[in-house]
Every structure is written in C-alpha cells, then in structure tokens.
Amino acid sequence: MTDPKDALALHTAMTRIRRFEERCVELYSAGDIRGFMHLCIGEEAVAVGVTAALGADDAVVSTYREHGHALARGIPMEALFAEMFGRTTGCSGGRGGSMHLFDAARRFYGGNAIVAGGIPLAVGLALADSYTARPQVTACLFGDGAFAEGEFHESLNLAALWGLPVVLCCENNRYAMGTSLARSHAQTDLALRAASYGVRSWAVDGMDAPAVRDAVRLAVDTARAGGGPCFLELRTYRFRAHSMYDADRYRERSEIAGWQEHDPLGALVADLDPDDVAAAEAAIAEEIDAAVAAAQAAPREPVADLTRHVLAER
Amino acid sequence: MATTTFREAFRAGLREALAADDRVFLMGEDVGRYGGCFAVSQGLLEEFGERRVRDTPLSESAFVGAGIGAALGGARPVVEIMTVNFSLLALDQILNNAATLRHMSGGQLGVPLVIRVPTGPGRQLAAQHSHTLEGIYAHIPGLRVLTPATLADARGMLAPALADPDPVLVFEQIALYGTSGELPDDAGPVDISRAAVRRPGTDVTLVAYGGSLAPTEAAAEQLATDGVSAEVVDLRVLRPLDEATVLASVARTHRLVVVDNAWRSGSPSAEIAARVAEHALYELDAPIERVCGVEVPLPYPHHLEEAALPGVADVVAAARRAVG
Ligand SMILES: Cc1ncc(C[n+]2csc(CCOP(=O)(O)OP(=O)(O)O)c2C)c(N)n1
Numbered sequence: 001m002t003d004p005k006d007a008l009a010l011h012t013a014m015t016r017i018r019r020f021e022e023r024c025v026e027l028y029s030a031g032d033i034r035g036f037m038h039l040c041i042g043e044e045a046v047a048v049g050v051t052a053a054l055g056a057d058d059a060v061v062s063t064y065r066e067h068g069h070a071l072a073r074g075i076p077m078e079a080l081f082a083e084m085f086g087r088t089t090g091c092s093g094g095r096g097g098s099m100h101l102f103d104a105a106r107r108f109y110g111g112n113a114i115v116a117g118g119i120p121l122a123v124g125l126a127l128a129d130s131y132t133a134r135p136q137v138t139a140c141l142f143g144d145g146a147f148a149e150g151e152f153h154e155s156l157n158l159a160a161l162w163g164l165p166v167v168l169c170c171e172n173n174r175y176a177m178g179t180s181l182a183r184s185h186a187q188t189d190l191a192l193r194a195a196s197y198g199v200r201s202w203a204v205d206g207m208d209a210p211a212v213r214d215a216v217r218l219a220v221d222t223a224r225a226g227g228g229p230c231f232l233e234l235r236t237y238r239f240r241a242h243s244m245y246d247a248d249r250y251r252e253r254s255e256i257a258g259w260q261e262h263d264p265l266g267a268l269v270a271d272l273d274p275d276d277v278a279a280a281e282a283a284i285a286e287e288i289d290a291a292v293a294a295a296q297a298a299p300r301e302p303v304a305d306l307t308r309h310v311l312a313e314r
Numbered sequence: 315m316a317t318t319t320f321r322e323a324f325r326a327g328l329r330e331a332l333a334a335d336d337r338v339f340l341m342g343e344d345v346g347r348y349g350g351c352f353a354v355s356q357g358l359l360e361e362f363g364e365r366r367v368r369d370t371p372l373s374e375s376a377f378v379g380a381g382i383g384a385a386l387g388g389a390r391p392v393v394e395i396m397t398v399n400f401s402l403l404a405l406d407q408i409l410n411n412a413a414t415l416r417h418m419s420g421g422q423l424g425v426p427l428v429i430r431v432p433t434g435p436g437r438q439l440a441a442q443h444s445h446t447l448e449g450i451y452a453h454i455p456g457l458r459v460l461t462p463a464t465l466a467d468a469r470g471m472l473a474p475a476l477a478d479p480d481p482v483l484v485f486e487q488i489a490l491y492g493t494s495g496e497l498p499d500d501a502g503p504v505d506i507s508r509a510a511v512r513r514p515g516t517d518v519t520l521v522a523y524g525g526s527l528a529p530t531e532a533a534a535e536q537l538a539t540d541g542v543s544a545e546v547v548d549l550r551v552l553r554p555l556d557e558a559t560v561l562a563s564v565a566r567t568h569r570l571v572v573v574d575n576a577w578r579s580g581s582p583s584a585e586i587a588a589r590v591a592e593h594a595l596y597e598l599d600a601p602i603e604r605v606c607g608v609e610v611p612l613p614y615p616h617h618l619e620e621a622a623l624p625g626v627a628d629v630v631a632a633a634r635r636a637v638g
Contacts, residue, residue: 035438086615097614113442148371178348184371
C-alpha cells in the first residue's frame with residue numbers, strides 16, 4: 001500500500017494534468033489553441049510516475065503528447081498556456097505550440113513530433129553524460145507506434161552497446177493513431193523484444209502511478225550506477241481521441257469504458273481523505289484560472305522578429 | 315459539372331485506379347481503418363479490402379522501400395507518406411533506390427511506383443508538419459515530381475502517374491483538401507509532362523506551383539482590376555521541368571515573377587530564375603522578381619505563419635515593381 005501522503009501527492013499531480021487538459025479542450029474549441037493538439041487523459045500515471053523518479057539534473061525527452069510530461073516536470077502552467085496561445089511568454093517563445101514544448105533550464109528536451117525522432121537524441125544526451133562522467137540519467141518517453149520505427153531499434157542497440165545511462169519509457173497506449181498494437185507489431189510483447197538487445201526490460205502497469213514511479217526509480221538507479229540502459233513498457237490507455245481532429249472510429253466504446261475502470265486517478269482516490277482531495281481540486285482550479293488569464297494577457301511577437309531563432313544571435 | 319473537394323477528387327482518382335487494375339494497391343500509415351490521416355482514403359478499405367488497402371506500422375523507410383520492391387516485382391503500389399516532413403525518413407529509399415535503380419542497372423530495372431505526399435503550410439502545425447520540401451525531390455534525377463493545384467489535376471494525375479514506368483511523387487496540398495469547386499463530370503487523366511497557362515496575359519508572367527498557385531491567381535485578379543494583365547503559369551511538374559512553357563510566356567510578357575512557398579535558397583524558384591536567365595535574358599525588360607517563403611522554420615502563431623509565406627499583396631507588389 002502506498003503511504004497516504006505519497007498517494008495524495010501523486011493524485012494531486014495527476015489531477016492537475018487532467019484539469020489542465022480539460023481546460024485545453026475548451027480553449028481549443030474557443031480557437032485560442034490551434035494546430036494539432038494531443039491529450040494524455042488516461043495516461044497521467046506515466047507522466048507523474050516517470051518524472052517523480054528523476055532528479056532535477058536528469059533529462060527528459062518527450063513527444064507531441066507531452067502536456068502531462070511538461071507539467072509534471074515542473075514547467076509552469078502559465079508558460080504552457082502561453083505557448084499554446086503562441087505568446088512570447090510561452091516555454092518555447094510561442095514558436096512551437098502544443099506539440100513543441102521545451103524548457104532548457106529544466107532539461108526538458110521536447111516536444112518532438114516526428115515519431116521516434118527523440119529517441120536518438122535521448123541516447124545522445126546520455127552519451128554526453130557518460131562522456132563527461134556526469135552522474136546524470138536521461139528518461140525518454142515515446143509510444144508503442146515509435147517502437148516500430150527503425151530509429152528506436154538503432155538507438156536501443158547503440159545505447160546497449162555503449163552502456164549509456166538512458167531509460168527508455170515506452171508509453172504503450174495500444175494505438176498509434178488508428179492502428180492497434182496487434183495490427184502494427186508482429187510480436188506485441190514489447191519488453192520481450194527490447195530484452196533481445198541485452199537491455200534490462202520489463203512491463204509495468206501504466207495506470208498505477210506508484211508502480212510506474214518505483215519501476216522508473218529502479219531503472220534510473222541502475223543506469224546511474226553504470227548498469228547501462230533499461231527499457232520499460234508502461235501499459236496504459238488514452239481515454240480521448242488521438243488528436244483534436246480524430247473522429248475515433250477505430251475502437252469500440254466498450255473497450256474505452258473497460259479501461260476507464262482502471263482510471264489512474266480513481267485507483268488512488270479510495271485511500272484519500274475527501275477533504276484533502278477537494279482542497280487540492282480547488283487549488284488547481286485557481287491555478288488554472290490565473291495561468292490562463294496571465295497567458296491571455298501576454299504579448300504576441302512582432303512580425304519584425306520573424307527571422308529570429310534561426311541561428312544563434314550574435 | 316459537379317461540386318467537389320480536392321479530398322474527394324484525390325479519392326476518386328484512387329478509387330478508379332484500384333478498380334481498374336488489380337496490380338494497384340494503396341499502402342501507408344492509417345490509410346485503411348482510420349480512413350487516412352486527412353480522410354482522403356476514407357471508405358476505400360471497406361470497398362476494396364485489406365489486400366488492396368494496407369495499413370502499415372510506423373516505419374517509413376521500410377514501407378516505402380517495400381513499395382519499391384513490390385514495383386520491381388510487378389505490382390503497382392501507391393504509397394502514402396503521411397506528410398512531407400516524415401518523407402525524409404524514407405528519403406534514402408527514394409533517392410538511393412527508387413530514383414537510381416534504372417541507371418545503376420544499365421536500364422534493366424524500372425520502379426513504377428507512385429508516392430503520395432500531403433504537404434505544405436496553412437494550419438498552424440509548426441515546424442515539423444508544414445514545410446514545402448518538394449524542391450528536395452525536384453533535385454533528384456530519376457523521379458517525376460507532380461504538384462496538383464487544381465481540382466482537375468487532383469482528379470486526373472494519378473492514372474498517368476501509375477502508367478509511368480518510373481517513380482512518381484505526387485505532392486498534395488493539405489490546405490486545399492477541404493476546398494471545393496466545379497469539376498466536369500467527364501474529368502479524366504491529365505498531361506503530367508507540361509506546365510499549364512492558367513490565365514493568359516500580356517504584361518507580366520507569374521509562375522507558381524502547388525500551394526503558391528492560389529495566392530498568385532488572386533494577385534492576377536487584383537492586378538487586372540488595376541489594368542495590369544498578368545499571365546499565370548502553373549508549373550505542375552517540378553521534374554522533369556517544362557521550361558519551354560515558362561520561356562514562351564516570358565517571350566510574350568518580358569517580365570517574370572516567381573512565387574514559391576519554399577525557402578528562397580536553392581528552391582524551385584531559384585531553378586526557374588536561373589533557366590530564364592540562361593535562356594531568355596534578353597527577353598527581360600525588368601529584373602526577375604521572386605516572392606518566396608521567409609527562411610525560417612515555420613512558426614506556430616497564426617500571424618507569424620502568414621508572414622512567413624508569400625501573400626497576395628506580396629505578389630501584387632512584386633508584379634508592380636516588374637512592370638515599373
Ligand atoms: C515519422 C512520423 N510518421 C508519422 C507521423 C504521424 N503520427 C503522429 S502521431 C502518430 C501515432 C504515434 O503513435 P505512438 O508512437 O504509439 O504514440 P501515441 O500517439 O499513441 O502517444 C502518427 C502516425 C509522425 N508524426 N511522424
């Protein structure tokens with residue numbers, strides 16, 4: 001059993017992500033957020049569990065479905081809303097939007113919308129740590145779809161060969177857009193396949209935040225101690241469509257409902273004091289309102305600055 | 315005449331190709347059960363079954379390479395790459411295999427493959443989803459590169475592309491998919507070797523292709539109300555380039571403006587300007603003007619995305635400078 005204080009902290013962190021994304025849906029409908037937007041509702045335990053196992057100096061590499069990862073990593077809400085509104089105070093100066101959240105100070109390296117594109121980067125960040133004998137670890141988040149790309153396999157081989165301190169966290173939500181795991185992988189036991197590279201690999205219940213955190217902690221400790229890369233298959237599910245454009249015609253409603261019974265928020269709430277939960281909800285609502293207001297008041301970048309950030313300013 | 319969208323026109327071309335020849339199959343990420351990322355292939359799985367409409371895993375290099383192999387083996391694959399930025403994961407297969415096998419094999423092996431690539435800006439999708447990279451492919455000998463920008467071309471380019479003995483890339487403008495217009499009921503195959511004069515004129519030639527055709531036509535319209543007669547040439551084919559149509563137009567108008575959503579450096583606009591300078595310099599009564607995408611990865615905010623692309627006003631201003 002998880003200790004109650006611990007459970008409350010994890011539950012609050014996940015609730016914060018869920019409420020944030022629910023507000024994002026409203027803002028998208030209102031036209032304040034544009035472009036492609038991908039929600040992680042249902043997958044909050046992965047975001048919270050992975051980031052809770054990392055130190056402030058460790059690195060995180062993420063994908064386009066990264067609101068939860070970014071929030072859990074500590075990027076302020078206002079900077080995230082401002083980014084999605086395309087304002088200068090956004091965490092990427094407004095240039096990236098929902099799919100490209102970055103924060104160098106927090107070692108949050110995207111925000112990559114090329115499926116599997118971040119995995120070689122994570123291996124390289126770990127290479128830099130290993131090269132300079134820094135005791136840091138890189139956590140890389142990506143989906144089951146990315147596991148099918150050559151870049152994943154090339155990267156895993158390299159990381160294993162050189163014993164690099166990288167923890168590969170595969171967020172297996174069973175779908176790559178409309179293509180299910182079984183229709184895209186000849187062998188659907190992803191941990192088994194990763195293990196064939198000689199990398200410590202195991203599957204974890206991705207709807208269970210304490211379990212995710214403990215597994216990632218073990219992997220991070222292993223990597224930090226020089227034990228080389230680890231692969232974790234975090235089995236989870238997205239309750240919403242792939243993106244705001246997706247009509248979600250490829251899965252049964254009953255399948256979604258079945259997974260909702262394992263809602264990562266519900267899994268913890270039974271052990272919590274309802275007053276504590278209500279207080280946390282109220283604080284989150286206030287935080288969101290203030291962050292949206294501040295982001296909405298932030299300036300748009302002048303067109304005269306269009307060609308900034310192509311090369312370093314000198 | 316019937317009202318239709320670009321999306322429906324592309325789908326009609328696909329349906330017809332699948333119905334006409336059993337060697338033709340469609341393959342790509344989410345083309346089947348999902349109905350296509352941009353809903354172009356919606357309904358085709360139900361109509362033709364999983365043998366003909368094949369969902370692939372996320373593995374651009376593998377499934378494009380497999381398309382090349384299937385074409386070598388006698389099939390007629392139509393491969394869809396979800397958007398042009400992701401096509402770069404398959405660039406090795408396209409350049410080092412599809413485009414070069416005929417030459418390396420001394421003419422023994424052809425690759426009759428069609429690759430469809432949704433492309434271009436306009437929906438605030440930021441720097442990994444919006445670029446105009448057709449020029450990269452136009453650089454490669456051994457490919458045919460098509461840029462349908464009208465409903466008739468959207469409907470009619472696939473059949474001749476499939477009949478071509480060599481690899482053909484079709485770049486479909488994402489921003490146009492929902493646009494509707496009139497298409498003749500008997501719209502059929504179109505010429506995939508020639509540029510088209512979309513609007514005749516006498517004062518200045520405006521050259522455009524793909525996503526830059528619409529603002530260029532709007533600019534020509536605006537110029538006409540001010541008494542400037544602009545001829546609009548739609549390149550349609552970036553490789554092999556039909557320079558004769560461009561040169562003939564410049565010989566009539568003596569002024570040239572090239573409009574291109576791509577970055578100026580090394581873009582198709584650079585190629586057009588160079589060809590005209592090489593072959594028709596003395597026809598020109600004014601310096602060549604280029605209106606191109608600003609050289610920045612596409613930004614997410616709407617006002618910056620707009621500012622990064624050639625707009626109607628930019629084309630009008632360039633044409634005015636040219637006519638003096
Ligand atoms: C290289 C590449 N190919 C295709 C796409 C289009 N695309 C975006 S997300 C996605 C599904 C990815 O699935 P997965 O890796 O399982 O992550 P999830 O979306 O489930 O979190 C696809 C096909 C892309 N962004 N990049």
